[in-house]
Amino acid sequence: MSNVFEFVAESRGCSGTTAARGVRRQGKVPAVIYGGHAEPKMLVLSHNEVVKHLEHEAVYSHVLDVTVDGKTEKAILKGVQRNPAKFQILHLDFLRVSMSEEIKVHVPLHFINEATSVGGKKGGIATHSMVDVEVTCLPGALPEYLEVDLVKLDIGETLHLSDLVLPVGVEIVVLQQGAEHNLPIVSMMASKASKEDSADDASKAAG
Known part of the structure; x- marks a missing residue:
């Protein structure tokens, strides 16, 4: 091969x-x-x-x-x-590329633990705002992908670029432009089923 x-x-x-x-x-x-x-x-x-x-x-x-x-x-x-x-x-x-000069490359995002996340267990659905992100680093430090762990994400919560765990020597290009560029990556949204369950729970508590 x-x-x-x-x-x-x-x-x-x-x-x-x-x-x-x-x-x-x-x-x-x-x-x-x-x-x-x-x-x-x-x-x-x-x-x-x-x-x-x-x-x-x-x-x-x-x-x-x-x-x-x-x-x-x-x-x-x-x-x-x-x-x-x-x-x-x-x-x-x-x-x-030169192994001694920094490069800018788009790296894919891999989303993990959606089903076992706090929001996922409640029937929430992860909505992705990005599938990759541009990073800058030396060629030898270039990651194959960046992992986005959703395990602690609850319904109504959002992960942003600054929440990514980056390898040593890797920086996100857009974040170098300031905090206002800390864009959302993924949000946990309530599904129709989870909303109906919440409504049923509320009505039972009221009744």
Whole structure:
């Protein structure tokens, strides 16, 4: 099995829309790797291999090996263009990284313990306001995902960005702009069933 964190590519000399279409007609994916104090380089990758790699969520929040004509560079996946009408990857953008320079990457949020949370046991339903968050850190400290533990969340309560437990060396980009950017991540809402149960309990207590 190929390494899902390695993208093997060939360099291509031509750029532009016409050249990209020609690459796609060959069943391949045009791409570019840029940044990192080097000139941008146009690439060609196998469509089938790209599709297999993109099935893994971790690819989007990992430092990758991009091997071009046998030479490997460290990079992160900054952009994926897809054809919405059919199962086709149109273009990839890779950003070179230095292991000694901070990067900004969107990292997925994994929500745990909803069913066993305080609110969940009462029939509450978690409503997610975010599915990922942009962080800044050195490449070596980049987390695959951030865990959001709902176990203590009660109905009517909300977790915010500042409630996230971050690995050492990882910061949330938007929080660097001030406390007013402490956005909600997830709220525990009362379901219709839990509201009816509460109403029944209230009427029994009154009667």
